[in-house]
Amino acid sequence: MSLLFALLIGMLTATGIFLTLRAQTFPVVLGLTLLSYAVNLFLFGMGRLASNAAAVLGAQTRYADPLPQALVLTAIVIAFAMTAFVIVLALKTRAELGNDHVDGTADDAPEDDSAR
Amino acid sequence: MIGLFTSPIWPLHWLTLPVFLPVFSAVLLILLHRRSIRLQRIVSGSSVALLLAVVVALLVSGAGNQHLVYPMGDWPAPFGIVWVYDRLAGLMLLLTAGLAAISFIYTVATDEDHRGPHFHALFQAQLFGLNGAFLTGDVFNLFVFFEVLLLASYGLMLHGGGARRSRAGLHYMVINLIGSTLFLFAVGALYGVLGTLNIADLAQKLGQAPVQDYGIIAAASLLLFVVFAIKAAAFPLYLWLPATYAETSAPVAALFAIMTKVGLYAMLRVHGTLFDAHTAPAAFVNLIGPWQIWLGILTLVMATLGVLAAQNLRRQVAYLILASVGTLMIALGMRTEAALSATLYYWIHTTVLSAGFFLLADMIRRGRTNGDDWAPAPPITRMVLLGSLFFVYALAMAGLPPLTGFVGKILILSAAVDQPLRTPIFATILITSLLAVIALARSGNRLFYRVDQPTTGVPLAAGPNRLGWIAVMSPIFVAVLMVIAANPLSSWLDQTSAQINATPDYIHAVLNPPTMNAGVLAFPAHPEHAATPTGAHQ
Amino acid sequence: MATLILIVLLPFLSAPIIALLAGWDRRAAPWAAGITTLSALVLLGLLVSHVDLATPQVIQFAWIPQIGLDFAFRLDGLSILFSSLILLIGLLIIVYARYYLAPQDHPGRFFSGLMLFMGAMLGIALSENLIQLVVFWELTSLSSFLLISFWQHRKEARQGARMALAVTGMGGLALLGGVLLLGHVVGSYNLSVILGAGDTLRASPLYLPILLLILLGAFTKSAQFPFHFWLPNAMAAPTPVSAYLHSATMVKAGIFLLARLFPVLSGTDAWLLLVGGAGLITFLLGAYTALFKHDLKGLLAYSTISHLGLITLLFGFGTPLAAVAGIFHLINHATFKASLFMVAGIIDHETGTRDMRRLGGLARKMPHTAALAIVAAAAMAGVPLLNGFLSKEMFFSEALEVAPDFGSVWLLPLLVTLGGVMSVAYSIRFVHDTFFGTPDPDLPQEIHEPPRMMRVPVDILVVVCLAVGIFPALLIGGLLNFAAGAVLNAPPPHFSLALWHGFKLPLLMSTIALGGGILVFVLRRPLTRFHEHGIGRLNAKILYDALLQSLQLAARVVTRTFDQGRLQSMTLWTLITALIAGGIGFLSYHAPLFGPEHHAPAFDGITAVGMLIMMAAALAAVWMHPKRLLALLPMSVVGLGVALLFVRYSAPDLALTQLSVEVITVVLMLLALRYLPAQSTAEPRPRLYRDALIALLSGVGATILTYAVMSRDYENIAGYFLAKSLTEGGGHNVVNVILVDFRGYDTFGEISVLALAALGVFALLQNLRLPQGTPGPGSRSAAHPLLFQTLSQLLLPLTLVFGLYILLRGHNAPGGGFIAGLIVASALITQYLAHGIHHTENRLLIPTHGAIGLGLLLALGTGLASIGAGYPFLTSTFGHWQIPFLGNLELASAMVFDLGVFLVVLGASVLMLVQMAHLGSVPLDKPAKSEGVVS
Amino acid sequence: MIGTAALIGLVLVGIACLLSFYRLLRGPSLPDRILALDTLAVNAIAVIVLFGLWMGNPINFEAALLLAVLGFISTVALAKYALRGRIIEPEDRS
Amino acid sequence: MTLADLAIAGLIVLGSLFVLLGSIGLVKFPDFFMRLHAPTKASTLGVTAILLASALFFSFRTDTPSVHEVLIIVFLWVTAPISALMLASAARHEPSTEPEMLDRDSGSTMAPDKTSNPRESEPE
Amino acid sequence: MTAVVHKILPRPMLTASLIALWLLLNNSLSAGQIVLAVIIGLLIPPFLGPRSQPPLIVKRPVALLAYVLLVLHDIIKANFIVARQVLGRNSALKSHFLIVPLAVTHPTAISLFASTITLTPGTVSCEIAPDRSHLIVHALHTEDPDDEIAGMKQRYERRIQDMFGESPRAAIEDNNP
Numbered sequence A: 001m002s003l004l005f006a007l008l009i010g011m012l013t014a015t016g017i018f019l020t021l022r023a024q025t026f027p028v029v030l031g032l033t034l035l036s037y038a039v040n041l042f043l044f045g046m047g048r049l050a051s052n053a054a055a056v057l058g059a060q061t062r063y064a065d066p067l068p069q070a071l072v073l074t075a076i077v078i079a080f081a082m083t084a085f086v087i088v089l090a091l092k093t094r095a096e097l098g099n100d101h102v103d104g105t106a107d108d109a110p111e112d113d114s115a116r
Numbered sequence B: 001m002i003g004l005f006t007s008p009i010w011p012l013h014w015l016t017l018p019v020f021l022p023v024f025s026a027v028l029l030i031l032l033h034r035r036s037i038r039l040q041r042i043v044s045g046s047s048v049a050l051l052l053a054v055v056v057a058l059l060v061s062g063a064g065n066q067h068l069v070y071p072m073g074d075w076p077a078p079f080g081i082v083w084v085y086d087r088l089a090g091l092m093l094l095l096t097a098g099l100a101a102i103s104f105i106y107t108v109a110t111d112e113d114h115r116g117p118h119f120h121a122l123f124q125a126q127l128f129g130l131n132g133a134f135l136t137g138d139v140f141n142l143f144v145f146f147e148v149l150l151l152a153s154y155g156l157m158l159h160g161g162g163a164r165r166s167r168a169g170l171h172y173m174v175i176n177l178i179g180s181t182l183f184l185f186a187v188g189a190l191y192g193v194l195g196t197l198n199i200a201d202l203a204q205k206l207g208q209a210p211v212q213d214y215g216i217i218a219a220a221s222l223l224l225f226v227v228f229a230i231k232a233a234a235f236p237l238y239l240w241l242p243a244t245y246a247e248t249s250a251p252v253a254a255l256f257a258i259m260t261k262v263g264l265y266a267m268l269r270v271h272g273t274l275f276d277a278h279t280a281p282a283a284f285v286n287l288i289g290p291w292q293i294w295l296g297i298l299t300l301v302m303a304t305l306g307v308l309a310a311q312n313l314r315r316q317v318a319y320l321i322l323a324s325v326g327t328l329m330i331a332l333g334m335r336t337e338a339a340l341s342a343t344l345y346y347w348i349h350t351t352v353l354s355a356g357f358f359l360l361a362d363m364i365r366r367g368r369t370n371g372d373d374w375a376p377a378p379p380i381t382r383m384v385l386l387g388s389l390f391f392v393y394a395l396a397m398a399g400l401p402p403l404t405g406f407v408g409k410i411l412i413l414s415a416a417v418d419q420p421l422r423t424p425i426f427a428t429i430l431i432t433s434l435l436a437v438i439a440l441a442r443s444g445n446r447l448f449y450r451v452d453q454p455t456t457g458v459p460l461a462a463g464p465n466r467l468g469w470i471a472v473m474s475p476i477f478v479a480v481l482m483v484i485a486a487n488p489l490s491s492w493l494d495q496t497s498a499q500i501n502a503t504p505d506y507i508h509a510v511l512n513p514p515t516m517n518a519g520v521l522a523f524p525a526h527p528e529h530a531a532t533p534t535g536a537h538q
Numbered sequence C: 001m002a003t004l005i006l007i008v009l010l011p012f013l014s015a016p017i018i019a020l021l022a023g024w025d026r027r028a029a030p031w032a033a034g035i036t037t038l039s040a041l042v043l044l045g046l047l048v049s050h051v052d053l054a055t056p057q058v059i060q061f062a063w064i065p066q067i068g069l070d071f072a073f074r075l076d077g078l079s080i081l082f083s084s085l086i087l088l089i090g091l092l093i094i095v096y097a098r099y100y101l102a103p104q105d106h107p108g109r110f111f112s113g114l115m116l117f118m119g120a121m122l123g124i125a126l127s128e129n130l131i132q133l134v135v136f137w138e139l140t141s142l143s144s145f146l147l148i149s150f151w152q153h154r155k156e157a158r159q160g161a162r163m164a165l166a167v168t169g170m171g172g173l174a175l176l177g178g179v180l181l182l183g184h185v186v187g188s189y190n191l192s193v194i195l196g197a198g199d200t201l202r203a204s205p206l207y208l209p210i211l212l213l214i215l216l217g218a219f220t221k222s223a224q225f226p227f228h229f230w231l232p233n234a235m236a237a238p239t240p241v242s243a244y245l246h247s248a249t250m251v252k253a254g255i256f257l258l259a260r261l262f263p264v265l266s267g268t269d270a271w272l273l274l275v276g277g278a279g280l281i282t283f284l285l286g287a288y289t290a291l292f293k294h295d296l297k298g299l300l301a302y303s304t305i306s307h308l309g310l311i312t313l314l315f316g317f318g319t320p321l322a323a324v325a326g327i328f329h330l331i332n333h334a335t336f337k338a339s340l341f342m343v344a345g346i347i348d349h350e351t352g353t354r355d356m357r358r359l360g361g362l363a364r365k366m367p368h369t370a371a372l373a374i375v376a377a378a379a380m381a382g383v384p385l386l387n388g389f390l391s392k393e394m395f396f397s398e399a400l401e402v403a404p405d406f407g408s409v410w411l412l413p414l415l416v417t418l419g420g421v422m423s424v425a426y427s428i429r430f431v432h433d434t435f436f437g438t439p440d441p442d443l444p445q446e447i448h449e450p451p452r453m454m455r456v457p458v459d460i461l462v463v464v465c466l467a468v469g470i471f472p473a474l475l476i477g478g479l480l481n482f483a484a485g486a487v488l489n490a491p492p493p494h495f496s497l498a499l500w501h502g503f504k505l506p507l508l509m510s511t512i513a514l515g516g517g518i519l520v521f522v523l524r525r526p527l528t529r530f531h532e533h534g535i536g537r538l539n540a541k542i543l544y545d546a547l548l549q550s551l552q553l554a555a556r557v558v559t560r561t562f563d564q565g566r567l568q569s570m571t572l573w574t575l576i577t578a579l580i581a582g583g584i585g586f587l588s589y590h591a592p593l594f595g596p597e598h599h600a601p602a603f604d605g606i607t608a609v610g611m612l613i614m615m616a617a618a619l620a621a622v623w624m625h626p627k628r629l630l631a632l633l634p635m636s637v638v639g640l641g642v643a644l645l646f647v648r649y650s651a652p653d654l655a656l657t658q659l660s661v662e663v664i665t666v667v668l669m670l671l672a673l674r675y676l677p678a679q680s681t682a683e684p685r686p687r688l689y690r691d692a693l694i695a696l697l698s699g700v701g702a703t704i705l706t707y708a709v710m711s712r713d714y715e716n717i718a719g720y721f722l723a724k725s726l727t728e729g730g731g732h733n734v735v736n737v738i739l740v741d742f743r744g745y746d747t748f749g750e751i752s753v754l755a756l757a758a759l760g761v762f763a764l765l766q767n768l769r770l771p772q773g774t775p776g777p778g779s780r781s782a783a784h785p786l787l788f789q790t791l792s793q794l795l796l797p798l799t800l801v802f803g804l805y806i807l808l809r810g811h812n813a814p815g816g817g818f819i820a821g822l823i824v825a826s827a828l829i830t831q832y833l834a835h836g837i838h839h840t841e842n843r844l845l846i847p848t849h850g851a852i853g854l855g856l857l858l859a860l861g862t863g864l865a866s867i868g869a870g871y872p873f874l875t876s877t878f879g880h881w882q883i884p885f886l887g888n889l890e891l892a893s894a895m896v897f898d899l900g901v902f903l904v905v906l907g908a909s910v911l912m913l914v915q916m917a918h919l920g921s922v923p924l925d926k927p928a929k930s931e932g933v934v935s
Numbered sequence D: 001m002i003g004t005a006a007l008i009g010l011v012l013v014g015i016a017c018l019l020s021f022y023r024l025l026r027g028p029s030l031p032d033r034i035l036a037l038d039t040l041a042v043n044a045i046a047v048i049v050l051f052g053l054w055m056g057n058p059i060n061f062e063a064a065l066l067l068a069v070l071g072f073i074s075t076v077a078l079a080k081y082a083l084r085g086r087i088i089e090p091e092d093r094s
Numbered sequence E: 001m002t003l004a005d006l007a008i009a010g011l012i013v014l015g016s017l018f019v020l021l022g023s024i025g026l027v028k029f030p031d032f033f034m035r036l037h038a039p040t041k042a043s044t045l046g047v048t049a050i051l052l053a054s055a056l057f058f059s060f061r062t063d064t065p066s067v068h069e070v071l072i073i074v075f076l077w078v079t080a081p082i083s084a085l086m087l088a089s090a091a092r093h094e095p096s097t098e099p100e101m102l103d104r105d106s107g108s109t110m111a112p113d114k115t116s117n118p119r120e121s122e123p124e
Numbered sequence F: 001m002t003a004v005v006h007k008i009l010p011r012p013m014l015t016a017s018l019i020a021l022w023l024l025l026n027n028s029l030s031a032g033q034i035v036l037a038v039i040i041g042l043l044i045p046p047f048l049g050p051r052s053q054p055p056l057i058v059k060r061p062v063a064l065l066a067y068v069l070l071v072l073h074d075i076i077k078a079n080f081i082v083a084r085q086v087l088g089r090n091s092a093l094k095s096h097f098l099i100v101p102l103a104v105t106h107p108t109a110i111s112l113f114a115s116t117i118t119l120t121p122g123t124v125s126c127e128i129a130p131d132r133s134h135l136i137v138h139a140l141h142t143e144d145p146d147d148e149i150a151g152m153k154q155r156y157e158r159r160i161q162d163m164f165g166e167s168p169r170a171a172i173e174d175n176n177p
């Protein structure tokens, strides 16, 4: 099962990376979201996969490693905050640059560092 | 806060101030966000002043002479999060507070905080994040505070808006989001193998780790190194920096002078502790060092080319910061105590002066009709003063005598004389400083000498007021002081680097609860612990 | 001895004062400078007369002892000779400059610059510590930059200054490197130690690099071939500057260094070859070029180069006598060349030109000046009864001495004589073309002698030339002997300073030189023609410029190709680096990639199907991403899947969190999508393939890392949390207890992040002007369907209660402040969905900022409260109370913390959502309502 | 026995999920896809509850309830966007 | 195994079947409006059955009655019509040229207010 | 007196349902929970601001109960019909859009009617006319649309009307069982 889980994470990472490398802001946002899914599952997996072992005392007899879960929770929240911010930033750049290209250059011409 | 004085661990409680002073004023500023900018400035300013006082007090009190460990929530390491305050942390806190002061003054001088909401709240949050990151002894907590300081920095960086700034901000943010993802992968893998998050405990567990786990540990550590290298802006990961620093507002750029150092600090803390020669398996001891040196050399070279190629002063200063990062990486890679001490001297120098240089660049930009790019312009206002300031800053940044840049370079080079990589290090550092001299001479010539007479009565932007000048000049005073007091300073830094290299002490201090330390820090049993059903843990 | 330091510091101290004085009265500047110099001179005199100089005197203070960096000065023959030269000539220059400067020139800048330079030179002369010497060395480069660029409005002045700085600066850095290595080998930077360690150094493997680096420093400073070209270009400086820097002092610093380190570095073939070779070439090349210069200062510049070459050559010989001769010529050259420069300045000052083709016949107009010029030029040519003759004699004889080492007995003497011939020739030309012959008609007629005080310095120097030339032993012998002793760091050899040594080869060579010189002068026209069609074409400056240009170009190209300011390339570099780093990590140890997987979770088909659906959905998201809205749906499928995986593998809290975050994110994206293009533009295929490859590699990397870890066993610290959660944390839900207690500080940071995000969003959205998005197809249909409105009436209170429930139970069962916050937030958003902005906000309004602030305060407060109680920040406590008939009530301080979390999350999410909801709903000039909804 | 029933149920619902997902990919219209997503959410509720029955552990009840609420909200939001091009409107035209 | 167990098991299987049915309909029906019927009713009912099973199961296993499943049931039944309605109106204005849909819009009984001119700028 | 009561209990029904909800959520009837439930039931309503629609009073609770039972019965029936239609040949189905004129006027009543239509056999309400004059309903399979329309008005709308005591607006051609 862990192998499949690992493959899932790999797939999420791959797709996330691919979208993050796109030239418009919104796909990049989607990519980052996929990446955060991947990394959250990864963190979760670091506590290994345990069935029917929720870390709620008394709920059952065996307990999963609660620490990674706590970390994932924090990670989810932070990812949420970042996503919200980057979405709005995408709107901001769209408003300031007049298009939704990540470099603000409607055509893909490389940006000249001398421009100011 | 009676407890602050009555508690048996009250000396430790002072440690909380550098972190909670800023966050408290940040909260206050959120609540006051509708009130006058003047009130906000008062709150923010007094917070910065207090912060400065506190960190100075902590430093002079010698509190950091041994590792002070502060257990968050009274949970012992490695289970709870602990703060570790030592000389290095103290130094970082001081640098941060100092920059904050300069940046704040310049902000007020130029009304930058007026150009959008929440400047001061974000400013304080930035300090909160930075100080938190400098104090923590836990990798995941380090991640969290990286995020705090990053999000604050996004807000500050974008403050005021504008097309180029927004674009730079987007790039800066996306790259750092990728960095954060890598951070989590790395930390997660470390936990998944070593089963802990506390840096000291990680170092200890690494010592006992079975050989077949080395591969993962190395991979995770190198990923973590990449993450820190992104923050530190080392080749080839620095691409976010030039635009970010050049496009944001001057006071923010000045404050950001500490940002690259956060990455370097993290390398020093995490990798320095994990792969220390005393504790780590031999296989790991040289995992990072050579990389640091070579990447540092590459960074230095590329950055210097950038300095030559830059089309305006702010971008040039940004590349100068990159160059200093390269130099610091080289010095860090040597890992000897002498090198470490030299690193710290250069570290202070470059942080303070590049901050000041950004402010100066802004003043020049305001003083010239066509900003800080090279096109000839009518004579700049306050020509002589600005010109001489530029001259001094250029000297310092290019590493020419008699200022700190030169001293720092001598310290680093003389630490390098018995290094295996001596020749490349000498060659790179000497040649790049020559190129920097050439470039800066050209910039000065273009900004101040090559004037064309005022064509039409173009109105010059009003220069900033007296406060602005104070902000721009104070770094120079610091530099002069560092040259004059080089002897006591460098001996203090020697002791600091000795403390940094004494990893076993660090581990012992963190992993053995305060009760084991000198009686001062002994916690009493909680009163609730009488058999009543009510109880607080200890 | 402490006065020694004062002598060096005086000029530095006076520089700023002069700058200020000049602002007050321009005439004060030269006086102040003069007085400074004079007093320094007097102090030096007093010192010399009081201190016993049998052995070198040293005074030093520790500066950075750790690396042997001292603040140390040295007084010995060489330093006395050199510093008195600096001060004496400096004094004359100041007097001269006082009358030379035009009214529009800024005296403050000039004289304070001059003082800085003088101080730096004194520092070089008097340094005991070599690092310190390097410091002053660089300071001379910097101050000379300021002086050469004094007439900044002239292009050539700016260029000349920058060229000088670049070349000498390079030398300085090389010198630094050399000195550092030298110190490493010898174990000290102090001359007292170094001068005694010659053998150690020459034996060391580092000798050659050290020699090269130090010579690089010396040669650049002393304009030795191939670094000579900066000197002529520095002639754009005001003449006093040229006279001082480029004849007497700065260019001599390199020679001084050779002299200073003569005992340790000389005496090897490398030394003979490098120093001698460079000196010889420079000597000849300089003399040759000087022949054809039409600019007075140009001629003098090249002759200076030539003479510097001569001196260098002498030191290159490496014999003690040669060293003596070198020092002697150093003094002589300073005197006659300074005077000649001043003469050139006078001529320029009076006629307005320095072009010898236009000048002529000035002897009648300014006889006095002419006389001075003739004497000085004669000294330069090496005419008997003048000082130049004596040192040149010594030079010739030394050349004969060492000739065998240069291969043939004839070659070297021949070459040096040739050099002599040429220097005679250009000396004659200097005099003839200026003071005799016919002037250019359009030259101003009323030319007269310069002001008297402008001539006095020249008078003095010329007198010195004569006096030394006639009574050498008497006037200079002692000093020379004294200095030579210092240079050789040993008792100097016997040498005679007689005018007449009898008919010997040197005399013959001098005669040939004089005769040949006259001959060359006669034949100068055909020679010039030949030269200007030949070698004259090639010019070092062009080479230098080309070099700098190409450097500039390279920098541009490299920087622009790497730092394109394109996000995609930044991202790519980041990912590639990460992949390489991870790869290295795995490959650098021969460890198995994967573990034994002892406790593998049993395979489970349904979960497997779920995972496959998630993978497919992720791919679908990529597939659909060009259509933004469509891509959102598979994304939600993935999110749902993640939540289900959390359920499947025992993480109920995570499932709840994931679900609530998911929805709010979707709503945020929907709010944003309206303002973004509905479709992506196509990208070039190759890039897509490249990115696909990188993505694939990253995916493989992530998979390997994940499985590598998960297939291993590990020891963790979880047991502690499970054991203490209830007994000391007072909660059954361990995850929640970790969040609010064990690692509550993390959570505090985390909610700060959320709060910051909200503030940032708020700030970003202020007065944001966005084009209105395209309305949907059903823009005529009901904005708020009745059915939905009706239900939402009920939905709000129910969801509020649900949120409260989740909040309160969090400590003991899945839930907690975070999830509760998001639930309530989504309830509020539903109101907006159902009723629109105005209707909703007319009914419910909360200060979102207030909620955030209050929440943070609560969280912070619980932490500080524990400090108040004497425990570390965030120390929690809890208690059970039996309440009659109601039962057991349990409260933990951590719950208050959780309440804080709840408020922050609620406030932040609502603030963000509402701010975005307001986009475009208000007239663009007026900022959106900052306060959002509710409770 | 209940465990077996739950397993059978999980298999059936799993197939249901696959079918719904197919519709989500296939479309063709936007409402189709949204409807498919909504159905997936409902199926997910079933999965959670069945899983709880299989474990004999009610710990995920809240997850199911939350999914019901939030699934509804996102469906409505998506549908509204598909219909009107914006989900939150300034004026109350109803 | 008791009668209760039997009932519970029955409910589980029946419910799951209905859930499956809903999805089958979702795939099988030829046009959107027909597809809409299946999940709106079948899936909802199926989940209801499963929830009832859960309620019974946990009530029997722990002697405290477990009735909170009712919440989900009620919620689903109340919201199902709304989702359906909003999706339906979205579909009715959907410009997509879906063959099945066009021929089924038997104009005879078409809504008078049907605005099939989607791309009109909103008055704003 | 009633004023005071109204202050404490602005919306009694809501309070009641909140209390019920709380107890359901906690799945317990312990004294502590009941107290908590009451507190919540009293605390939340004041925060919700004024209601946006006039309250609708159930005149005949019995009718409501009957109606609920009827709908439940129809729902079960509906699903077996749908099951057959799903599994059978879809091409045989004749689906239509129907326009159902509305007699009920109160928003809640209309909502109830529309929902009922959706949940019961063969039909889904697709849109409520902005002027609330009619519903647009999609019938999965119907031979005679008008009969279908009459049917549902008869079966549900009438009952809704009289449970809320709304005066029948449309002509009453009485042929109920």
Ligand code: NA
Pocket: D038, E039, E040, E079, E080, E081, E083, E084
């Ligand atoms: Na539904």
Ligand code: NA
Pocket: F116, F117, F118, F119, F120, F121, F122, F123, F124
């Ligand atoms: Na129906």
